[in-house]
Amino acid sequence: MVRYLCLFIGNSVLLILMGRLMLFPEFKFVFIFLPILGGVFYFFYSKNRSNYLVSLLLIASVIFYALPNWSDSYIIISSIVFNYACYKVMHIWKNKEKLILYSGVAFNLLLICYFKYSFFIVGNISYITGHSWHFEKFILPVGISFYTFQQIAFLVDCYRDKSISYNFKEYSLFVSFFPQLIAGPIVHHKELMPQLMKLSDQKISSKLVSFGVAIFIVGIFKKLVLADNFAPISDTVFGQFNDGVILDSMSAWIGAVSYSLQLYFDFSAYSDMAVGLGLMFGIQLPINFNSPYKAISVIDFWRRWHITLSTFLRDYLYIALGGNRHGNIRRYTNLLLTMLIGGLWHGAGWGFVIWGGIHGCYLIINHAYRYMYKQYKFLLLPGYLCQVITILAVILAWVFFRSEDLTGALLMIKSMFFLGEMRAITVWPSLDLIFIVMGLFTVFFLPNTLQFFAYKPDKKLWYEGFNCSMGGVCFSKYHYGVMLGFLAAISLMFMPKQTVFIYFNF
Amino acid sequence: MKSNKFVFFKFWLVVASVAFFLLVVICLLPHNTYLRYKSLDIGTYAKAKWIYERTVFDETPIDIAFIGTSHTLNSIDSNIVEDGFNQYYPKKIHIVNFAIPHFGRDLHLVLTKFLLVHKKPKLLVVEVRESEARDMHPATHYLAEPLDLLSAPLFVNLRYASNLSQLPLRQFSLFFKTYFPYLFNDISGFNRSDYLGSHLNYTLINSGRSRDVTLSFEYLQSEKEKYNKDNKSKLDRNNDLKTFVFFNANRSSLVSLCEQAALHNVKVIFLYLPHYGASGVPVDATFYKTLAEIITPPQSLLSKADIWFDFGHLNAKGAKKMSNWLSKKIHKHYDY
Numbered sequence: 001m002v003r004y005l006c007l008f009i010g011n012s013v014l015l016i017l018m019g020r021l022m023l024f025p026e027f028k029f030v031f032i033f034l035p036i037l038g039g040v041f042y043f044f045y046s047k048n049r050s051n052y053l054v055s056l057l058l059i060a061s062v063i064f065y066a067l068p069n070w071s072d073s074y075i076i077i078s079s080i081v082f083n084y085a086c087y088k089v090m091h092i093w094k095n096k097e098k099l100i101l102y103s104g105v106a107f108n109l110l111l112i113c114y115f116k117y118s119f120f121i122v123g124n125i126s127y128i129t130g131h132s133w134h135f136e137k138f139i140l141p142v143g144i145s146f147y148t149f150q151q152i153a154f155l156v157d158c159y160r161d162k163s164i165s166y167n168f169k170e171y172s173l174f175v176s177f178f179p180q181l182i183a184g185p186i187v188h189h190k191e192l193m194p195q196l197m198k199l200s201d202q203k204i205s206s207k208l209v210s211f212g213v214a215i216f217i218v219g220i221f222k223k224l225v226l227a228d229n230f231a232p233i234s235d236t237v238f239g240q241f242n243d244g245v246i247l248d249s250m251s252a253w254i255g256a257v258s259y260s261l262q263l264y265f266d267f268s269a270y271s272d273m274a275v276g277l278g279l280m281f282g283i284q285l286p287i288n289f290n291s292p293y294k295a296i297s298v299i300d301f302w303r304r305w306h307i308t309l310s311t312f313l314r315d316y317l318y319i320a321l322g323g324n325r326h327g328n329i330r331r332y333t334n335l336l337l338t339m340l341i342g343g344l345w346h347g348a349g350w351g352f353v354i355w356g357g358i359h360g361c362y363l364i365i366n367h368a369y370r371y372m373y374k375q376y377k378f379l380l381l382p383g384y385l386c387q388v389i390t391i392l393a394v395i396l397a398w399v400f401f402r403s404e405d406l407t408g409a410l411l412m413i414k415s416m417f418f419l420g421e422m423r424a425i426t427v428w429p430s431l432d433l434i435f436i437v438m439g440l441f442t443v444f445f446l447p448n449t450l451q452f453f454a455y456k457p458d459k460k461l462w463y464e465g466f467n468c469s470m471g472g473v474c475f476s477k478y479h480y481g482v483m484l485g486f487l488a489a490i491s492l493m494f495m496p497k498q499t500v501f502i503y504f505n506f
Numbered sequence: 507m508k509s510n511k512f513v514f515f516k517f518w519l520v521v522a523s524v525a526f527f528l529l530v531v532i533c534l535l536p537h538n539t540y541l542r543y544k545s546l547d548i549g550t551y552a553k554a555k556w557i558y559e560r561t562v563f564d565e566t567p568i569d570i571a572f573i574g575t576s577h578t579l580n581s582i583d584s585n586i587v588e589d590g591f592n593q594y595y596p597k598k599i600h601i602v603n604f605a606i607p608h609f610g611r612d613l614h615l616v617l618t619k620f621l622l623v624h625k626k627p628k629l630l631v632v633e634v635r636e637s638e639a640r641d642m643h644p645a646t647h648y649l650a651e652p653l654d655l656l657s658a659p660l661f662v663n664l665r666y667a668s669n670l671s672q673l674p675l676r677q678f679s680l681f682f683k684t685y686f687p688y689l690f691n692d693i694s695g696f697n698r699s700d701y702l703g704s705h706l707n708y709t710l711i712n713s714g715r716s717r718d719v720t721l722s723f724e725y726l727q728s729e730k731e732k733y734n735k736d737n738k739s740k741l742d743r744n745n746d747l748k749t750f751v752f753f754n755a756n757r758s759s760l761v762s763l764c765e766q767a768a769l770h771n772v773k774v775i776f777l778y779l780p781h782y783g784a785s786g787v788p789v790d791a792t793f794y795k796t797l798a799e800i801i802t803p804p805q806s807l808l809s810k811a812d813i814w815f816d817f818g819h820l821n822a823k824g825a826k827k828m829s830n831w832l833s834k835k836i837h838k839h840y841d842y
Binding site for chain 2 (some may be wrong): 027210427484488
């Protein structure tokens with residue numbers, strides 16, 4: 001009996017862990033991986049064995065990432081080992097720091113180019129030269145764009161700041177920490193390493209864990225209930241345009257708006273879940289989204305959308321290119337270049353490059369307008385109009401980001417502006433329309449998750465000072481419990497549906 | 507805010523209780539059962555819609571029903587069996603084939619219960635294969651009543667938790683489709699002009715593919731060897747405990763099916779429809795015999811290579827032969 005039971009349990013656990021990658025809003029993560037890890041973590045924590053916590057989180061991250069991806073795990077392991085070796089060697093060979101830095105950055109760029117862009121590059125060269133070179137397309141190693149950028153930033157900072165000193169275990173956890181490994185935030189080592197190094201001294205209170213669990217539940221709700229239900233609407237519309245079928249203007253707008261909502265809820269949900277998970281283990285991850293669709297300009301949008309990527313691009317690319325230090329022309333060129341590379345970071349395709357280029361142009365126009373306004377007090381627009389113009393510009397750019405090819409994107413844009421053939425209006429199910437209106441209301445009028453929880457990662461022990469008079473979730477008031485219970489129930493209801501995060505492809 | 511742990515414990519207790527209560531309420535939401543059967547619209551599983559229409563909307567009685575998997579679906583043509591059967595009996599008997607692909611006694615139980623509620627068959631012919639399966643049917647959660655999913659065998663039912671987890675969304679979505687149809691564009695009731703008739707068979711053409719295909723003896727032999735090698739653990743059953751752990755869920759559902767039939771005074775017989783070259787007797791024969799009689803097609807029929815569409819299923823010629831043979835054989839079991 002025991003033998004068969006063990007066989008059954010063993011089989012089940014292996015199937016669970018070795019299947020495809022565990023996603024946060026899945027039963028196996030929420031009800032198996034997380035409780036087991038949490039149990040062991042708090043067992044060590046309560047027994048004053050805090051020195052094991054970093055090792056435990058590292059092992060958990062390896063299980064989380066490497067077991068379902070064991071064939072690809074050599075990539076992240078070699079990347080961690082090589083980058084850490086570069087950092088160590090940089091400290092030893094002080095006169096060859098620059099060479100080591102360049103080698104390290106080159107290694108990271110080659111790694112990402114080989115696995116992510118080689119197919120795209122070879123395809124384009126073949127197209128231009130007329131040769132038909134065959135190059136097998138790799139399945140993108142999960143999270144490669146995120147951990148590569150994270151480590152480039154680390155190497156650059158080690159070159160600049162000689163006082164940086166981390167051990168290998170903590171560094172490995174910094175790169176592979178499972179809440180942020182797969183789809184960000186792109187955590188800067190200065191934000192995470194001090195917390196990991198002091199994890200054994202960290203006070204992990206019920207309050208902190210409660211905040212973590214609550215934010216995690218809201219993140220799951222955003223992903224499963226909101227993002228995943230916008231996906232079928234946008235997929236239908238984009239699918240039609242990609243197949244060359246022209247839909248009416250209203251349908252084109254419905255598709256574009258649905259995708260904008262899907263993408264926002266999808267990615268911000270992941271970031272919320274990452275923050276929530278981090279808090280459960282005493283780690284405060286940075287904010288990655290701050291209601292981007294409430295932005296009043298494209299400059300403002302990029303301060304609110306995928307903040308950690310924008311920060312990386314600003315600090316390690318835009319400023320490295322010269323930033324705004326060499327006049328307006330050079331500044332705008334740098335902006336455009338930065339955004340083109342930012343677009344390419346999202347994926348190996350011209351759609352992403354064009355999307356980056358469009359945003360680069362938006363930023364140039366935005367900066368030029370600001371300059372003009374400051375110089376000549378020229379045309380001050382009211383705030384609401386700025387917000388409308390910004391969101392329209394962002395939605396139009398998403399069309400290129402989502403479309404499978406340029407033709408489909410242009411057809412859709414034409415349709416949105418009544419430029420193509422006039423088509424009979426598609427009758428959309430009322431449910432879809434109601435859902436879109438609810439989504440728009442949420443992004444424009446409700447506070448975002450982290451505002452709701454008054455999350456301030458830059459302030460240590462922010463949660464201790466939190467009290468009910470500050471608004472947001474208050475754990476001594478039960479109507480918040482009822483509300484979270486409602487969100488949890490609806491999320492559980494949608495949990496059996498297959499899901500995937502859009503940013504896993506980037 | 508009080509900082510003691512009790513505040514948080516109470517808070518999370520409220521969260522868990524509300525979530526649980528809400529999920530239970532959602533699971534109890536009423537809906538139109540026809541929409542439930544229509545929601546299973548994947549490939550040949552979509553036959554579920556016809557099964558509902560045949561049982562509920564079609565007034566033609568059902569006297570004999572076949573319950574089974576793709577083996578029955580592809581081997582038994584209810585038209586041929588009915589015509590053959592009626593040659594021997596003056597009063598017209600109506601026969602249906604309610605088989606749906608994939609093994610899983612839980613779905614057979616669901617379909618049997620549904621049939622027994624709406625019609626009064628006299629005989630149920632339930633397929634048995636060379637062995638029961640370890641897993642249950644992947645489509646049960648589409649068709650079963652909530653209580654059936656809850657009361658399904660627990661030990662060792664690999665789909666118990668997964669089936670239950672699917673329930674709230676199914677109930678929620680069917681509730682809205684039933685009571686707020688104007689929110690969805692594609693919801694329509696039963697349309698008699700779309701009804702496929704009193705018989706729905708896949709023996710000649712299935713999924714647009716002709717089933718008039720033959721295979722070589724060598725190919726079937728190699729497939730048989732491969733199957734026997736891959737399924738050694740399933741076929742080599744010398745341990746009662748192993749049988750219990752791995753096959754209890756399906757066996758329990760089969761027992762329930764027979765009990766339900768007995769409650770409605772409906773006779774059950776088992777029809778042995780194995781793959782090519784299988785043993786003449788099912789591994790679970792002793793167990794089946796405690797429930798009902800097994801009828802076994804002659805080896806002279808099953809061992810011929812030219813009647814197989816693939817290793818597990820008969821082709822059109824085989825289905826005709828099997829249906830003809832069955833129409834004569836089943837006659838003895840029908841209680842006039």
